Amino acid sequence: xxxxxxxxxxxxxxxxxxxxxxxxxxxxxxxxxxxxxxxxxxxxxxxxxxxxxxxxxxxxxxxxxxxxxxxxxxxxxxxxxxxxxxxxxxxxxxxxxxxxxxxxxxxxxxxxxxxxxxxxxxxxxxxxxxxxxxxxxxx
Amino acid sequence: xxxxxxxxxxxxxxxxxxxxxxxxxxxxxxxxxxxxxxxxxxxxxxxxxxxxxxxxxxxxxxxxxxxxxxxxxxxxxxxxxxxxxxxxxxxxxxxxxxxxxxxxxxxxxxxxxxxxxxxxxxxxxxxxxxxxxxxxxxxxxxxxxxxxxxxxxxxxxxxxxxxxxxxxxxxxxxxxxxxxxxxxxxxxxxxxxxxxxxxxxxxxxxxxxxxxxxxxxxxxxxxxxxxxxxxxxxxxxxxxxxxxxxxxxxxxxxxxxxxxxxxxxxxxxxxxxxxxxxxxxxxxxxxxxxxxxxxxxxxxxxxxxxxxxxxxxxxxxxxxxxxxxxxxxxxxxxxxxxxxxxxxxxxxxxxxxxxxxxxxxxxxxxxxxxxxxxxxxxxxxxxxxxxxxxxxxxxxxxxxxxxxxxxxxxxxxxxxxxxxxxxxxxxxxxxxxxxxxxxxxxxxxxxxxxxxxxxxxxxxxxxxxxxxxxxxxxxxxxxxxxxxxx
Numbered sequence: 001x002x003x004x005x006x007x008x009x010x011x012x013x014x015x016x017x018x019x020x021x022x023x024x025x026x027x028x029x030x031x032x033x034x035x036x037x038x039x040x041x042x043x044x045x046x047x048x049x050x051x052x053x054x055x056x057x058x059x060x061x062x063x064x065x066x067x068x069x070x071x072x073x074x075x076x077x078x079x080x081x082x083x084x085x086x087x088x089x090x091x092x093x094x095x096x097x098x099x100x101x102x103x104x105x106x107x108x109x110x111x112x113x114x115x116x117x118x119x120x121x122x123x124x125x126x127x128x129x130x131x132x133x134x135x136x137x138x139x
Numbered sequence: 140x141x142x143x144x145x146x147x148x149x150x151x152x153x154x155x156x157x158x159x160x161x162x163x164x165x166x167x168x169x170x171x172x173x174x175x176x177x178x179x180x181x182x183x184x185x186x187x188x189x190x191x192x193x194x195x196x197x198x199x200x201x202x203x204x205x206x207x208x209x210x211x212x213x214x215x216x217x218x219x220x221x222x223x224x225x226x227x228x229x230x231x232x233x234x235x236x237x238x239x240x241x242x243x244x245x246x247x248x249x250x251x252x253x254x255x256x257x258x259x260x261x262x263x264x265x266x267x268x269x270x271x272x273x274x275x276x277x278x279x280x281x282x283x284x285x286x287x288x289x290x291x292x293x294x295x296x297x298x299x300x301x302x303x304x305x306x307x308x309x310x311x312x313x314x315x316x317x318x319x320x321x322x323x324x325x326x327x328x329x330x331x332x333x334x335x336x337x338x339x340x341x342x343x344x345x346x347x348x349x350x351x352x353x354x355x356x357x358x359x360x361x362x363x364x365x366x367x368x369x370x371x372x373x374x375x376x377x378x379x380x381x382x383x384x385x386x387x388x389x390x391x392x393x394x395x396x397x398x399x400x401x402x403x404x405x406x407x408x409x410x411x412x413x414x415x416x417x418x419x420x421x422x423x424x425x426x427x428x429x430x431x432x433x434x435x436x437x438x439x440x441x442x443x444x445x446x447x448x449x450x451x452x453x454x455x456x457x458x459x460x461x462x463x464x465x466x467x468x469x470x471x472x473x474x475x476x477x478x479x480x481x482x483x484x485x486x487x488x489x490x491x492x493x494x495x496x497x498x499x500x501x502x503x504x505x506x507x508x509x510x511x512x513x514x515x516x517x518x519x520x521x522x523x524x525x526x527x528x529x530x531x532x533x534x535x536x537x538x539x540x541x542x543x544x545x546x547x548x549x550x551x552x553x554x555x556x557x558x559x560x561x562x563x564x565x566x567x568x569x570x571x572x573x574x575x576x577x578x579x580x581x582x583x584x585x586x587x588x589x590x591x592x593x594x595x596x597x598x599x600x601x602x603x604x605x606x607x608x609x610x611x612x613x614x615x616x617x618x619x620x621x622x623x624x625x
Contacts, residue, residue: 014411014414014415016411016414016415016418016419016441016444016445017411017414017415017418019418019422019437019441020414020415020417020418020419020421020422020441023418023422023425023434023437024418024421027425058407116410116411116413117410117413117414118414118417120421
């Protein structure tokens with residue numbers, strides 16, 4: 001993990017997804033931390049001030065939708081770019097996705113969407129674009 | 140003196156108006172009979188249409204009888220001197236039937252004695268035909284009303300039932316005079332939104348979908364249509380309410396919706412498993428590339444875990460998709476509960492959850508031991524997950540697992556003091572896939588549990604409220620004493 005790499009917070013209740021994405025980011029010059037639910041994510045954001053958040057929409061307890069709304073309502077945190085990672089692509093399908101679309105008028109849209117299963121190259125390209133992390137710094 | 144149509148005064152004395160002549164020329168059927176029912180005079184029209192029967196007894200001439208009719212208006216007029224009437228069918232000389240109204244009037248001599256009776260016949264065939272048609276229409280309407288494949292009631296302005304069809308009466312009782320909401324909804328007051336009230340107000344047809352309760356306490360989904368019924372002045376006096384039973388349709392729709400959610404849930408979980416596999420492979424490859432044993436181990440564990448999860452999901456799906464009859468093996472429920480609880484003891488301890496057993500009483504059933512174990516495992520695993528998902532981190536949790544007898548049933552009860560569920564979650568519990576994301580479950584646990592309970596002749600139900608935990612109760616028939624083992 002590069003000490004100068006941009007910080008990514010991976011928010012997903014699937015432990016394997018957290019391990020996978022954080023290893024993917026670390027291997028490519030980012031620094032990564034994980035959160036398993038919306039509450040943990042909010043604590044981590046306040047503590048770590050990440051440069052990027054990857055967020056699963058469907059999670060137990062504080063859902064991804066609620067966390068996103070809270071994040072965007074906080075002026076000090078609203079600027080952090082967010083990539084939505086979801087098992088359901090497009091409109092309709094999961095209740096959380098539907099809810100997210102229904103609240104889109106109240107919150108700005110996320111900075112990107114990535115569908116599960118995550119394509120590593122697609123995710124890295126998006127992360128580099130949103131954080132300004134150069135590929136040269138990758139291992 | 141009388142005024143003619145041309146306005147000139149008519150002098151009746153210039154006309155030949157002897158009573159005999161007038162009688163003959165009456166443009167209707169008239170006859171005069173004596174005390175012996177003999178026809179002594181008939182009008183010309185009577186003779187022309189019915190033949191000349193003067194001198195004959197009327198019952199012989201017109202009824203082909205040898206003695207007077209039992210009910211005879213002529214007899215009555217002779218007896219009481221009053222006018223009488225009756226309705227009968229007479230056949231003319233060509234054999235054509237005529238429905239006639241017969242009116243009688245006594246004819247007296249100079250001393251006031253009744254010497255004859257005059258009979259006037261008024262043709263009412265058209266009226267009788269109309270009355271018959273009306274009667275047929277009423278019968279046909281009643282048949283349609285009664286045999287319509289829906290519940291029909293007519294309600295007055297006070298929502299009281301003034302008429303109902305057979306199907307309505309069979310399902311809700313003959314509720315003549317009762318309020319519709321008492322019969323349909325078992326309510327004491329009017330429904331908040333009432334299509335009958337709307338139709339009474341605006342005279343339009345209104346529709347709604349309602350859930351009503353029949354005599355047997357069964358809930359019936361009905362599609363309701365209301366239409367105004369007006370009097371001759373056009374005022375709405377009552378409303379007809381037609382309700383079509385759409386219970387099966389709604390059940391099917393709900394099942395399809397549940398199936399859709401189930402498939403969606405499975406697809407979602409499959410994507411998560413694929414994500415885990417992809418992640419595992421990625422980390423294994425990293426390990427090989429960087430010669431990092433730790434990455435190889437971590438990645439390989441992820442691959443193994445997700446392959447096992449996929450395998451488990453497929454087995455659960457196959458189990459849910461197939462209908463089967465469980466084996467009839469003797470299963471001791473206290474022993475099964477203790478064994479399963481033993482398997483979960485470590486996990487409960489890890490999450491600081493107290494797992495208490497109450498299974499002292501011997502309770503045995505006949506069934507498939509593996510499936511009963513699976514059912515108990517699902518319920519205890521769910522209870523642990525529920526406690527673990529409680530956001531109140533200060534709370535220490537407790538699960539109580541019981542087995543006991545209640546009358547002819549064996550009862551398994553798993554109670555947790557986790558966060559509980561709202562009504563929507565509770566209702567969807569056994570129908571939809573309840574994802575246990577983050578855990579090792581497949582989300583089909585409760586669907587499977589219900590299937591096991593039903594296939595063993597039992598039921599499963601849940602009591603739960605937000606903040607008050609949940610109690611899952613499985614009731615299974617106790618093994619009959621003489622049941623043969625297979």
